[in-house]
Amino acid sequence: MIKALLLVPVLAFLASQELYASVSAFAGDSVATTVATEDTAKYKPDTSKVAQQVLPFEEAAEVFPIETDELIMDRMSCLQGTIPLTFNPYVRQFVDYFTIKNRKYTRRMLERENVYFPLFEKYLAKYNMPQELKYLAVVESGLNPKAVSRTKAMGLWQFMAPTGRDFKLTQNQYIDERLDPEKSTDAACRYLKMLHNMFGDWQVALAAYNCGQGNVKKAIKKAGGVTDFWAIFPHLPLETRGYVPSFIAVNYAMNHATDHNLFADTLLYAHDTDTLHINDYLDLERFSEHICVSTSQLMDLNPALKVKYVPEHFRNFPLKVPAHCSEFIAHNRGWLLDSCRRGSGTPEPMIALLPDNLKPEASAKNTRKFENKKSLYVVRRGDVLGKIADDNGVSLSNLKKWNKLKSNKIMPGQKLVVMKTVPVSPKKQAVATQPTQLAKAPAAKDKPAATIAASPEKTVAQTSATTPAT
Numbered sequence: 001m002i003k004a005l006l007l008v009p010v011l012a013f014l015a016s017q018e019l020y021a022s023v024s025a026f027a028g029d030s031v032a033t034t035v036a037t038e039d040t041a042k043y044k045p046d047t048s049k050v051a052q053q054v055l056p057f058e059e060a061a062e063v064f065p066i067e068t069d070e071l072i073m074d075r076m077s078c079l080q081g082t083i084p085l086t087f088n089p090y091v092r093q094f095v096d097y098f099t100i101k102n103r104k105y106t107r108r109m110l111e112r113e114n115v116y117f118p119l120f121e122k123y124l125a126k127y128n129m130p131q132e133l134k135y136l137a138v139v140e141s142g143l144n145p146k147a148v149s150r151t152k153a154m155g156l157w158q159f160m161a162p163t164g165r166d167f168k169l170t171q172n173q174y175i176d177e178r179l180d181p182e183k184s185t186d187a188a189c190r191y192l193k194m195l196h197n198m199f200g201d202w203q204v205a206l207a208a209y210n211c212g213q214g215n216v217k218k219a220i221k222k223a224g225g226v227t228d229f230w231a232i233f234p235h236l237p238l239e240t241r242g243y244v245p246s247f248i249a250v251n252y253a254m255n256h257a258t259d260h261n262l263f264a265d266t267l268l269y270a271h272d273t274d275t276l277h278i279n280d281y282l283d284l285e286r287f288s289e290h291i292c293v294s295t296s297q298l299m300d301l302n303p304a305l306k307v308k309y310v311p312e313h314f315r316n317f318p319l320k321v322p323a324h325c326s327e328f329i330a331h332n333r334g335w336l337l338d339s340c341r342r343g344s345g346t347p348e349p350m351i352a353l354l355p356d357n358l359k360p361e362a363s364a365k366n367t368r369k370f371e372n373k374k375s376l377y378v379v380r381r382g383d384v385l386g387k388i389a390d391d392n393g394v395s396l397s398n399l400k401k402w403n404k405l406k407s408n409k410i411m412p413g414q415k416l417v418v419m420k421t422v423p424v425s426p427k428k429q430a431v432a433t434q435p436t437q438l439a440k441a442p443a444a445k446d447k448p449a450a451t452i453a454a455s456p457e458k459t460v461a462q463t464s465a466t467t468p469a470t
Contacts (some may be wrong), residue, residue: 064100064261075256076248082130083202085248086230094242094249099260105142106253110264112143113254116156118270119185127189135251136206137188139243145181145303154178157188167191174311180304203229203244211240272323273301281312281342282319289396290336290386291325292408312342328384335387379414392418 072095073087098106120134140158141147153160155178161171167187169177177183195205198213204227208216219235220227229244257263285308288295295308301320310317321329329336377388385408389396400408402417410416 062103062261064103065259066100067259072252075259076252079132079251079255081132083132083206085251086203087248088230091245091248094245095252098249098253099262103260103262106257106262107264109138109143109250109254110257110262111266111268115268115270116143116145116181119181123185123189126186127193129189129193130202132251133189133192135254136192136209136247138250138254139246145179155184156181157184159184159187163191174307174314175304176306177304183304199227201227201229204232206244206247207232207236207240210243211237215240271301273320274323274326274329276319276321276329278310278317278319278337279315280310280337281340282310282337283340283342284308284310286396287336287340289408290332290339290384291321291328292384293322293325297322332384332387339386373419375418377416377418379410379412379416381412383410383412384408385410388416388418394418 069092076085076087079085116137117134120137121131124131124133137143137156141156143156145156147158148154149158154176159169159178164171164178167190169183169187171178192205192209195208196202199205199208204216207229215237219232222235223232233241284298285295288298299305310319385399386396389399402419
């Protein structure tokens, strides 16, 4: 009875309001990718005129039902869980938005739900929280882990930088854990639990998640101390007034999509991954070459990384890799990590291993010389191009260049050209540095013959391995 009385002035207030102009303003995915471009500010949902709405051509060609308030209310009553799914004209407006006006957005969420909902459900169960909170990420980010809002909130749960730091999400020049699905979900659960403990009402907690505890406390004070979302509704920021109704509408739309003829165009699922713990510098571009996946795919599996390497000071960094690479990585972990450290795979690795007195940059007294030597390697079953390059002390890019390879694919029996930097043999070097006698001048000129020592032959070894000998 009390809530019914409270709703009277609220609904009167709603009657004079337009639907919050930008559902996409709190759906970070739409903001980040500018998918939602329609002018929702002009969309004033009136349930009696929904069928007359002018829809985009793509949507107008679809057949979908216009459900009555009574039917939607009945369906919502069957979905009721811990968080009240209040139905009123304002919520109905958002139901229409997700089931009629922006069906494309809802279909996209249906495509992605299998990727992220299992993760959300795991953490919600861990903290003993209502499972329906998983739909909040649909409102926040459109289930896009890389979503960035116009206010620089980031990730699936749209953490602002200060709030992220409050909940131990690391943010620096190398990494932003607001973009990490696991860690940001854990932080979001802790934050929402804290807000619920603070206000004792889930709808009010959701409002605080959107606009902050301070704004909610002010709204409660203006409403006479009543801790009820619909009572404080007129005193909340405009965006927050649409936030909770949108959460309720998304909950309904995702559960009753088929009743509105809404189906995913495709179904996405999370990649099967394994975790490799890294304790030293790792060049991800080189590492991805070795395990035959694209660098972009590896970065997608690790969205928190802002750079294409794991810094040397990171300890026990959990690098996610495709599960199908696990066996190869397990059998080749040593050389894989070694070859991807800072400074590895340099053009002249063989020279670096030589004693100082044999290096071409040694003092003038050093008479040893070097040259590039061409050799052939016959591919054996089980060989990997990256390992062949490392075993021969050359870079993968050079090996591919020397053999005109466009990919890392090789076949048993295939012959590969390998250019190695080796010292010139003492005998060959002695011949090269031996003085040369010049011929006598013509007798007619009557000048004595001159003997001039030839300058030492230029070394070939100082040519980088990145420049094969021709």
